[in-house]
Amino acid sequence: MNTDMTRGNPLSRILRFMFPLMLGNIFQQLYNMADTMIVGRTVSQNALAAVGSTGTIMFLMQGFALGLTTGFTVLTSQAFGAKSEKRIRRSFANAVLLSLIVAASVTAIFVIFMHPILRLLNTPADIYEDAYSYIHMIAWGLICCVAYNLGSSLLRAVGNSKVPLYTLIFSASLNVALDLLLILVFHMGVMGAAVATNISQAVSAVLCFAYILKKEKIMIPHKGEWYIGRSESRVQIQVGLPMALQFAITASGTMVQQAAINTFGSTAVAAFTAASKFQNLMTQSNIAMGQTMATYCGQNFGAGKTDRVESGVRSAVISSAIFSIAEGLIVWYLTPYTLRLFFTDGADVKDLLPWAMPYVFYCVICYIPLSMIFIFRNSMQGCGYGMLPMLGGVVELAARLSMSVLAIRKRTYTFAAASDPSAWVAAGIFTGIAYLFVMKDIRRRQEKA
Numbered sequence: 001m002n003t004d005m006t007r008g009n010p011l012s013r014i015l016r017f018m019f020p021l022m023l024g025n026i027f028q029q030l031y032n033m034a035d036t037m038i039v040g041r042t043v044s045q046n047a048l049a050a051v052g053s054t055g056t057i058m059f060l061m062q063g064f065a066l067g068l069t070t071g072f073t074v075l076t077s078q079a080f081g082a083k084s085e086k087r088i089r090r091s092f093a094n095a096v097l098l099s100l101i102v103a104a105s106v107t108a109i110f111v112i113f114m115h116p117i118l119r120l121l122n123t124p125a126d127i128y129e130d131a132y133s134y135i136h137m138i139a140w141g142l143i144c145c146v147a148y149n150l151g152s153s154l155l156r157a158v159g160n161s162k163v164p165l166y167t168l169i170f171s172a173s174l175n176v177a178l179d180l181l182l183i184l185v186f187h188m189g190v191m192g193a194a195v196a197t198n199i200s201q202a203v204s205a206v207l208c209f210a211y212i213l214k215k216e217k218i219m220i221p222h223k224g225e226w227y228i229g230r231s232e233s234r235v236q237i238q239v240g241l242p243m244a245l246q247f248a249i250t251a252s253g254t255m256v257q258q259a260a261i262n263t264f265g266s267t268a269v270a271a272f273t274a275a276s277k278f279q280n281l282m283t284q285s286n287i288a289m290g291q292t293m294a295t296y297c298g299q300n301f302g303a304g305k306t307d308r309v310e311s312g313v314r315s316a317v318i319s320s321a322i323f324s325i326a327e328g329l330i331v332w333y334l335t336p337y338t339l340r341l342f343f344t345d346g347a348d349v350k351d352l353l354p355w356a357m358p359y360v361f362y363c364v365i366c367y368i369p370l371s372m373i374f375i376f377r378n379s380m381q382g383c384g385y386g387m388l389p390m391l392g393g394v395v396e397l398a399a400r401l402s403m404s405v406l407a408i409r410k411r412t413y414t415f416a417a418a419s420d421p422s423a424w425v426a427a428g429i430f431t432g433i434a435y436l437f438v439m440k441d442i443r444r445r446q447e448k449a
Contacts (some may be wrong), residue, residue: 003159006303007083011315012029014292015038017161022163022288024152027172029281035433036277039193040270040342044160047190048342049266050130052273053123056255057135058324061110063247068102069150071240074298074382075232076157076219083301085218091220092154098240103146110139121255121263134190141198151208153221156295167207175200202338205289229331235384243387246377246393253400253423260407260416264355268413271355275335276340279363282331283370285323289316290374297382306442313379313435320371328364335360366421369428376431380438388434396427 006015040048070094079087110117114136123131152164175196182192212219261272293316300308339349339356373396377389400423407415 004163005159005299006305006308010296010306010308010312011319014289014296014312014316015319017159017295018285018288018292020161020165021156021291022047022285024161024168025284025287025291026281027165029171029277029284030175033277035283036273037342038176038183039190040274042183045187045270045343047128048273049124049270050127051190051193052133052277053121053127053258053262053269054118054131054135055276056121056251056258057110057114057117058138059254060248060251061139061142062149063251065099065102065106065146066149067244067247068240069099069146070153071243071381071386072098072150072236073153073157074239074384075235075363076154076293077295077298077300077382078384080158081299084414086218086337089221089225090229090232091236092219092235093226094229095150095154097226098233098236099146099150103143107139107142110142113135114139121259124262124266126232127266127269130190134194137191137194138197139199141194144198144201144205147205148208149274151205151212153228154212155208155216156291157298158216158219159299160216161249161292161293163168163211167211170207171200171204174203177315188398218317239381239386242390243381246390247352249390249393249397250423253397253404253419254399256404257416257419260287260404260419263408263411264416268355270343271339271352272359274339274352275356275360275431277342278335278338279360281333282327283324285327286320286367286371286374289320289323289371290315290378293375294378294382297379301383301442302389303421304446306439306446309383309442310439311378313375316373316375316379318431320375321368324367324371331360332364347389348432355413358414359420362418362421366424370424372428373424373431376428376435379387380431383438385438388438389431392431395430396423399423399426 003013003017007013033058036048036051039051073091075091078087079091114132118128118132118135135171152167155163157160178196178199182188183197186192188195207314229248244319261269293313296312297309300306300312335356336349336353340351343349343352373392377392380386380389400419403415405421407413407419
């Protein structure tokens with residue numbers, strides 16, 4: 001089931017690899033959507049707002065861990081492209097050991113500092129306790145998230161995008177079943193939703209690694225290869241740490257945005273949460289294309305095929321622009337209807353639309369810049385360049401921070417709603433220019449070699 005992306009038509013290889021990833025990402029989004037929808041419809045609107053208000057913290061925790069684990073497996077992708085089995089095994093062992101250290105460290109930090117973080121975000125008093133219960137439990141289960149993301153990233157690195165999809169389909173279904181059981185039968189409220197998410201991600205991780213052990217023998221380290229090596233660690237950290245910091249920087253900006261949203265009350269938070277969940281679901285093609293390009297560029301860079309890297313990126317840009325237009329139309333027209341899925345029949349959607357639709361409008365007109373961020377950023381990372389993508393995160397932070405601060409100072413929701421799109425435009429331009437610089441640098445190095 002492995003895909004060698006150094007051969008064949010680039011567009012065909014990219015799309016065939018991307019679609020299973022996109023479906024898998026959709027099911028992963030259903031984890032959070034299931035939590036939000038079930039909590040909103042079976043507990044209360046305030047409970048939904050509580051879960052939604054912690055979304056940026058979850059993104060910070062999981063994004064930092066995801067960035068590191070994804071960066072750790074870029075070396076695996078390059079080794080696979082170079083057809084070096086020993087390097088594949090060593091990168092696998094090193095990635096697993098480094099990821100365990102990351103999971104323990106990040107878990108400890110967030111468990112200890114969760115109360116100060118929630119207060120920093122201006123979490124409304126009427127949802128504070130539920131928000132803490134939910135995100136505190138999610139923090140304890142971070143090891144499950146790290147393990148799944150590492151397993152799926154390792155499989156993608158060797159060209160396997162289908163197994164992560166199958167595991168997510170099963171786990172997403174399990175998550176919904178556990179949500180209903182723990183919330184409706186055991187009356188655990190938002191805590192039950194968090195426990196369901198942790199268990200489901202743990203199952204995903206077990207399934208991924210079980211498959212690797214049984215089917216991907218090329219990746220399994222020999223007895224003497226289980227150690228943290230200096231050379232592998234240097235390369236993996238050089239790529240993984242900037243990726244993690246880029247996620248952290250982006251998450252910091254979204255946390256400031258969430259703080260701005262929180263100042264408008266729990267109704268605004270609930271409406272924003274529901275609209276953003278649907279939007280995130282519909283834009284998973286962007287993330288999937290980025291994941292695909294990391295693998296595609298990693299394998300081709302490892303094989304020394306720079307022309308193929310550039311042709312693949314061009315194909316990805318055109319495809320993603322088309323996807324973005326279609327997704328924007330769907331989100332704009334369906335958001336008023338999907339809001340009803342998140343609330344009880346007694347909730348008045350008319351009260352939510354003034355908060356949801358401005359945010360949706362500003363976002364959908366900027367979907368194309370958003371898609372470019374994922375393509376250029378992941379393509380650079382696949383080629384082993386970590387610093388420029390991280391600087392793109394800094395540009396994104398600056399734009400989002402500026403709009404969010406304006407929203408808080410001016411007490412104007414429009415600025416808060418426009419925080420995400422302004423960040424996408426700024427980062428999209430920066431990463432596009434950075435990608436051109438990277439390709440020029442790669443060619444210069446090849447000429448000198």
